[in-house]
Amino acid sequence: MDLFEAIFWFLTAMAIGSALGVILSRNPINSVLFLIATFFAISGHYILMNAQFLAIVNIIVYAGAIMVLFLFVIMLMNLNADVEPQKSRLVQFAGIISGGILFLLILAALRDMKAAGVIEKTATDIGLMKNLGKTLFQNYVFPFEISSVLFLSAMIGAMVIGKKETLVIDKN
Amino acid sequence: MKAIIAATIIGVIMMFASILSNNKSGIVSLATVLFFFLFGINIWEVYESINATGVAAPAYLNNMMSLDSFAIWFSMLMSGCALLYILLLGKEIAKVGKHVGEYFALIAFIMVGIYLLAGYSNMLMLFIGIEILSIPQYILAGSDKRNLKSTEASLKYFLMGSFSTGILLMGIAMLYGATGSFDIINFRMLQTDALNPLALSGILFLIIGLGFKVSAAPMHMWTPDVYDGSPTPFTAFMSTIVKAGVFVAFLRLFHASFGNLTNHWMMIVAVITATTLFIGNITAVFQQSVKRMLAYSSIAQAGFMLFAILSVNATAWQGIVIYAVAYSVATIGMFAVLIKLKDYTYDGFNGLAKKEPALAFFTTIFLMSLAGIPLTGGFMAKYFVLLAAVQQGQVMWLVIFALIMAAVSVYYYFKVIIAMYFKTGEAELNHEVTGYDKLMLGITCLLVILIGLMPQLLLNL
Amino acid sequence: MNQLLEISFSSLASSIHSWLSSAIANATILNVVEMAIAGVCLLVFLVPLCFVLGYMERKVAAFMQLRLGPNRVGPKGTLQIVADTVKLIFKEGLTPNASDKFLFNLAPIIVVVVSMLVMAPIAFAKNFQLWDLNIGVLYVTSISSIAVIGILMAGWSSYNKYSLLGAMRSGAQIVSYELSVGLSIISIVIMTGSLKISDIVMSQADGWWIFKGHLPIFISFVIFVIASTAEINRAPFDLSEAEQELTGGFHTEYSGMKFAMFLLAEYINLFVVSAMAATLFLGGWMPFHIGHWEAFNHIMDFIPSSLWFLGKTFAIIFIIMQFRWTFPRLRVDQLLNLEWKYLLPISMVNIILVTIMAIMGWYL
Numbered sequence: 001m002d003l004f005e006a007i008f009w010f011l012t013a014m015a016i017g018s019a020l021g022v023i024l025s026r027n028p029i030n031s032v033l034f035l036i037a038t039f040f041a042i043s044g045h046y047i048l049m050n051a052q053f054l055a056i057v058n059i060i061v062y063a064g065a066i067m068v069l070f071l072f073v074i075m076l077m078n079l080n081a082d083v084e085p086q087k088s089r090l091v092q093f094a095g096i097i098s099g100g101i102l103f104l105l106i107l108a109a110l111r112d113m114k115a116a117g118v119i120e121k122t123a124t125d126i127g128l129m130k131n132l133g134k135t136l137f138q139n140y141v142f143p144f145e146i147s148s149v150l151f152l153s154a155m156i157g158a159m160v161i162g163k164k165e166t167l168v169i170d171k172n
Numbered sequence: 173m174k175a176i177i178a179a180t181i182i183g184v185i186m187m188f189a190s191i192l193s194n195n196k197s198g199i200v201s202l203a204t205v206l207f208f209f210l211f212g213i214n215i216w217e218v219y220e221s222i223n224a225t226g227v228a229a230p231a232y233l234n235n236m237m238s239l240d241s242f243a244i245w246f247s248m249l250m251s252g253c254a255l256l257y258i259l260l261l262g263k264e265i266a267k268v269g270k271h272v273g274e275y276f277a278l279i280a281f282i283m284v285g286i287y288l289l290a291g292y293s294n295m296l297m298l299f300i301g302i303e304i305l306s307i308p309q310y311i312l313a314g315s316d317k318r319n320l321k322s323t324e325a326s327l328k329y330f331l332m333g334s335f336s337t338g339i340l341l342m343g344i345a346m347l348y349g350a351t352g353s354f355d356i357i358n359f360r361m362l363q364t365d366a367l368n369p370l371a372l373s374g375i376l377f378l379i380i381g382l383g384f385k386v387s388a389a390p391m392h393m394w395t396p397d398v399y400d401g402s403p404t405p406f407t408a409f410m411s412t413i414v415k416a417g418v419f420v421a422f423l424r425l426f427h428a429s430f431g432n433l434t435n436h437w438m439m440i441v442a443v444i445t446a447t448t449l450f451i452g453n454i455t456a457v458f459q460q461s462v463k464r465m466l467a468y469s470s471i472a473q474a475g476f477m478l479f480a481i482l483s484v485n486a487t488a489w490q491g492i493v494i495y496a497v498a499y500s501v502a503t504i505g506m507f508a509v510l511i512k513l514k515d516y517t518y519d520g521f522n523g524l525a526k527k528e529p530a531l532a533f534f535t536t537i538f539l540m541s542l543a544g545i546p547l548t549g550g551f552m553a554k555y556f557v558l559l560a561a562v563q564q565g566q567v568m569w570l571v572i573f574a575l576i577m578a579a580v581s582v583y584y585y586f587k588v589i590i591a592m593y594f595k596t597g598e599a600e601l602n603h604e605v606t607g608y609d610k611l612m613l614g615i616t617c618l619l620v621i622l623i624g625l626m627p628q629l630l631l632n633l
Numbered sequence: 634m635n636q637l638l639e640i641s642f643s644s645l646a647s648s649i650h651s652w653l654s655s656a657i658a659n660a661t662i663l664n665v666v667e668m669a670i671a672g673v674c675l676l677v678f679l680v681p682l683c684f685v686l687g688y689m690e691r692k693v694a695a696f697m698q699l700r701l702g703p704n705r706v707g708p709k710g711t712l713q714i715v716a717d718t719v720k721l722i723f724k725e726g727l728t729p730n731a732s733d734k735f736l737f738n739l740a741p742i743i744v745v746v747v748s749m750l751v752m753a754p755i756a757f758a759k760n761f762q763l764w765d766l767n768i769g770v771l772y773v774t775s776i777s778s779i780a781v782i783g784i785l786m787a788g789w790s791s792y793n794k795y796s797l798l799g800a801m802r803s804g805a806q807i808v809s810y811e812l813s814v815g816l817s818i819i820s821i822v823i824m825t826g827s828l829k830i831s832d833i834v835m836s837q838a839d840g841w842w843i844f845k846g847h848l849p850i851f852i853s854f855v856i857f858v859i860a861s862t863a864e865i866n867r868a869p870f871d872l873s874e875a876e877q878e879l880t881g882g883f884h885t886e887y888s889g890m891k892f893a894m895f896l897l898a899e900y901i902n903l904f905v906v907s908a909m910a911a912t913l914f915l916g917g918w919m920p921f922h923i924g925h926w927e928a929f930n931h932i933m934d935f936i937p938s939s940l941w942f943l944g945k946t947f948a949i950i951f952i953i954m955q956f957r958w959t960f961p962r963l964r965v966d967q968l969l970n971l972e973w974k975y976l977l978p979i980s981m982v983n984i985i986l987v988t989i990m991a992i993m994g995w996y997l
Contacts (some may be wrong), residue, residue: 002661003661003664003665029733029736029789033736033782033786036782052766052767052768053768053771056768056771056772056775057771057775059775059776059778059779060771060774060775060778063778063779063782064775064778064779064781064808064811065778065808065811067782068778068781068782068785068804068807068808069808071782071785071789071804072785072801072804072805075785075788075789075797075800075801076801105373105376106373108369109369109370109372109373110369110370111369128767129767129768129828138234139234140234140236140296141234142233142234142236142237142297143236143294143296143297143300146176146284146288146297146300146304147300149180149183149281149284149304150300150303150304150307152183152184152187152281153183153277153278153281153304153307153308153311154307156187156274156277156278156308156311157278157307157308157310157311159271159274160269160271160274160275160278160311160315161311161314161317161326163270163271
């Protein structure tokens with residue numbers, strides 16, 4: 001087991017462990033912090049695959065910006081472990097059964113799957129910024145550009161929802 | 173492509189219009205003109221596609237979109253419906269809140285999403301289209317900020333909608349794992365003999381994700397609350413044009429990609445269809461509010477549209493087009509009437525025929541179309557989707573079940589008609605019904621009847 | 634030409650590397666050992682750095698206010714900061730009873746570790762860099778944006794309203810000023826066409842960007858300095874620890890060594906942003922050259938590259954320290970208005986100008 005593999009397993013354990021922490025911890029703040037740890041582990045995986053740009057963008061966008069806003073909201077609303085609503089036993093039981101069935105289904109599907117068409121790659125240059133930029137602006141230019149509509153509408157939404165609405169006197 | 177660009181630009185223009193002007197009715201007129209313009213561009217595109225068949229898609233699209241004649245034709249019809257919607261309800265949109273220009277901008281962006289969904293050929297575009305469609309809807313649902321129910325609707329829709337988008341993404345990821353491609357054409361290579369279990373679970377996830385967006389049972393839980401809580405003009409838009417757009421995306425994926433895998437997913441969709449029909453129709457019977465009844469009826473109508481997905485043949489494509497248009501036109505008309513009334517319960521309609529005979533007459537036509545009475549668009553729509561299922565031949569039991577459910581639906585639609593004509597009371601109107609309103613409602617009625625008489629007009633494929 | 638004089642950091646590093654590779658056969662162990670050495674070197678560099686900065690801060694403050702500043706401990710008060718450190722180490726580290734103990738203790742560590750991580754791609758001298766990754770500047774912006782999580786953690790876990798308010802303010806501030814920092818960095822990236830620190834430094838061999846780039850780059854330099862001052866929560870943007878309003882801000886409840894760690898992180902951050910400004914706009918370790926004045930350029934080359942780098946960095950640190958005693962503290966709304974209504978639009982227009990300049994080749 002060389003250094004690469006050791007780091008890989010460490011990151012994998014960290015990603016799965018923190019992901020479990022997100023859903024298992026009672027305190028919302030802890031969940032968010034676990035989520036940040038998960039993003040870091042995933043960024044580490046990107047770096048192992050030589051996709052440095054993706055790794056860094058993952059950190060900037062998710063860990064640096066979105067999660068900070070999450071923390072903000074949770075802290076402002078002062079959500080604590082005791083605020084979390086307690087689900088009734090029946091609902092919990094139903095959740096466990098249906099989740100378990102889904103888990104079994106996916107497990108059965110993955111048990112004898114073969115990764116068709118996907119070649120396992122470790123370190124290529126595809127994740128470097130130059131190649132990524134070329135792919136993005138040549139093959140995927142249309143989805144790239146059209147997603148600006150998505151962001152624009154989300155921004156309008158933030159404005160429409162966020163702005164204080166006082167009663168207005170219609171001019172007409 | 174031109175329509176996508178035009179709709180985006182219209183959205184941006186509407187955004188700036190609201191900065192530059194406070195005049196609400198001016199913004200509404202501008203939006204009307206711009207949507208006329210959008211419809212014109214769509215017609216231009218249809219004209220071009222008729223003249224220039226066999227021309228390859230532009231290279232910059234890179235197989236992201238296949239803007240075939242169906243996609244362009246469907247986009248044109250949806251733009252027409254959106255135009256009708258703005259003409260009928262434009263003034264009501266202006267009354268919802270302060271940010272009128274933004275509402276129209278969001279509607280224009282939703283149109284972009286519909287065009288994308290009508291002609292996508294890559295899962296990336298499906299995802300982006302669904303998102304462009306959904307996010308403005310979350311906002312429109314919560315646009316009446318002084319109303320707590322509207323806020324609740326928005327939040328509920330947002331939380332559940334993002335969850336279902338997550339499931340959709342999971343399905344796309346699984347299909348990518350199975351095929352190594354996002355191109356829906358490549359999914360055809362999934363042959364039945366050596367089927368990858370990963371692909372099967374991917375298809376299952378996609379059914380759930382898309383089923384949520386079209387409010388198919390048992391993924392329908394959000395629908396009544398969201399449609400009931402949202403401001404009525406936006407409910408009219410969300411439950412009609414948007415839903416039709418998602419249905420076409422659903423149809424395109426399952427016919428183009430998974431058409432030869434029917435024995436794997438047919439049963440699941442059939443059960444979903446049966447559940448949707450049952451829950452939609454039976455629950456609608458017990459509603460007190462007409463708005464909530466329409467929400468459940470939209471679930472029931474989704475059940476009929478699911479027949480088009482079940483039956484993998486050419487008739488299904490015709491059926492979905494007719495259904496989308498007939499249902500949209502009638503429902504938009506119905507909402508345009510509903511919004512005039514002060515009281516949304518059945519009792520609110522009491523004696524409407526005496527007070528506003530024209531309004532009552534139009535309502536009757538719309539409701540008959542929704543119920544599927546012959547000579548109206550709704551009948552032709554139901555006829556075509558059920559015909560497709562009969563031609564397909566595997567789900568006869570479901571067709572019979574659907575016919576029973578259609579009979580049930582007549583009960584709750586006719587309850588409104590009975591209230592209007594045979595019950596005494598003072599139907600209170602929110603505001604005066606102007607000549608313009610009557611003219612527009614009359615045109616809508618004519619469209620409903622026209623579709624019923626000559627459905628082939630919509631099938632100029 | 635000056636082969637004999639070449640006792641530079643880079644030759645030192647390469648000779649250590651060749652010696653280690655001959656001594657240790659296993660590549661993995663070699664890697665680990667070298668990483669450990671680099672880490673220790675960084676720590677050894679950082680502690681005196683913070684002493685220097687702490688001393689400098691007091692002396693600059695005294696200078697600005699016509700005072701003498703520390704002058705008792707050691708010659709000219711140079712050992713004052715050592716005395717302070719000793720005091721902080723021996724103080725009791727209190728943990729409030731109602732606090733979230735784990736997060737409370739984790740927060741200062743995160744803040745310090747993050748600020749140290751940012752040091753990795755900085756080029757201290759010619760060919761002397763810990764990690765020259767090809768997205769260097771992006772790495773710096775992304776990692777430094779993590780510090781806010783540590784601050785929010787500290788503020789929240791203290792269970793104190795002043796701490797929480799301070800943390801909230803600092804979170805809003807850092808997240809918004811990050812945009813301007815990023816945009817002014819992008820203007821340099823557009824000019825050089827690379828995110829690699831070594832490429833950016835090399836592109837300034839014939840003149841630093843602040844001279845070559847005309848007005849638009851100068852504007853981004855100014856914006857960078859303002860916005861990064863705000864990003865590291867220094868006065869006049871130190872709302873998160875405004876004493877008059879919030880006692881001590883997010884570190885109200887901290888004492889002893891844990892408090893010292895916040896101080897340490899603040900100084901490291903100050904150094905890092907100044908080093909970034911020096912690298913991006915003032916040529917990093919690149920000596921000052923003027924066109925074809927060969928003789929002048931050679932003389933400049935004799936000054937070691939590490940001195941150039943540290944000189945530029947400390948010049949900018951000096952400017953930022955002067956800000957503290959020159960401008961009054963902003964209000965929260967003024968702070969956010971400054972970013973969203975002035976700096977951000979200006980940076981965006983500036984980016985367009987820079988792009989036009991880069992496409993047309995209107996620079997040396």
